[in-house]
Amino acid sequence: MGFATLKEYLSDWTLEGRTRGHVADTLLALAETSIRISELVGRGELGGKFGKIVSRPGEFDEQKEIDLLTNGMIVEALKSAPVAALASEESQQPIALKPDASLLVATDPLDGSSNVDANVSFGTIFSILPRHPTSGGEAAFLRPGSHQLAAGFVVYGPHTALVLTVGLGTQIFTLDREANTFRMTSRNVSMPPETTEYAINSSNARHWDDPIRIYIHDCENGANGPRGHDFNMRWTGSPVADVFRILSRGGIYLYPGDRRKGFHQGRIRLIYEANPFSWLIEQAGGRATTGRERVLDVVPTSLHQKTPLICGSRYEVDRVMRIYSGQEFKVDRSPLFGRRGLFRALP
Ligand SMILES: O=P(O)(O)OC[C@H]1O[C@](O)(COP(=O)(O)O)[C@@H](O)[C@@H]1O
Ligand SMILES: [Mg+2]
């Protein structure tokens, strides 16, 4: 049938230059690894007890066996790719590979690992950057997301899908298990600018800042509130699954900073989670912000830095940004917050 393979898509694109060829080789190595991960996790407990917690390192989320396993698979695969170093959620420092190679890769090898035992979709996220000519180690990765050469993620769900951008739109490939290859099933994804579906972990509601409380409260009030229509809510706990849904049918994803200790910048990691998601969403016509600035413009100061992430259908993301900037006025929403008079209509 007429579904182009990932290799065919990339070979059209690689014609123009050497770096592109390197990016394509690296993408193919990552895609091949994700097919093997898909096979492994598709076996469930027959493949092993993946959900077992193996360590709880300091400030990091707990590591499960599957986190380490998939990390190891990606490290091995990239040893033969044109990659100078790999930054991973599972490794405190970047892993040096080929020092003179032209690219850097940042990855969350297993995103949504809390869902592994629950048989809910999870995935692998990656971001490819040019190697910095002068800096090495952690400093080499401290580049804004706008410098990415390619970004994508794979969702291991009922089917395995690869979502990819090389800056020419967002493409979705579906794993053809018979041929063991990814085939393009959605070309130049265009997500709806409007949505009535939001995704947020509302168990943190009491810790949110006011702009998020206002935005969500208006959604919850639906047809009885200022929005004038009802909203639906979805939250999987696997950002890859939520972002895939949002790319497919629209929606807004919010993981804001909140008042809890250690959560002032939220929970999503900038370099290997928020940046690839943000570029994919922008390339599909959506928006991604911290609430105060475009995610792709944030210059990281550390490898595992967290960032608030609000992304998805552009009219909704714009609305949240207007609330943060004070442009979206508040009409007596104060009883909710017990702060009557704090928010006023702007002139
Ligand atoms: O636990 P929550 O608040 O539902 O958030 C969803 C999850 O998204 C994540 O970003 C998933 O990423 P990891 O599985 O790679 O840790 C976690 O930080 C967080 O557990
Ligand atoms: Mg993750």
Ligand SMILES: [Mg+2]
């Ligand atoms: Mg992870």
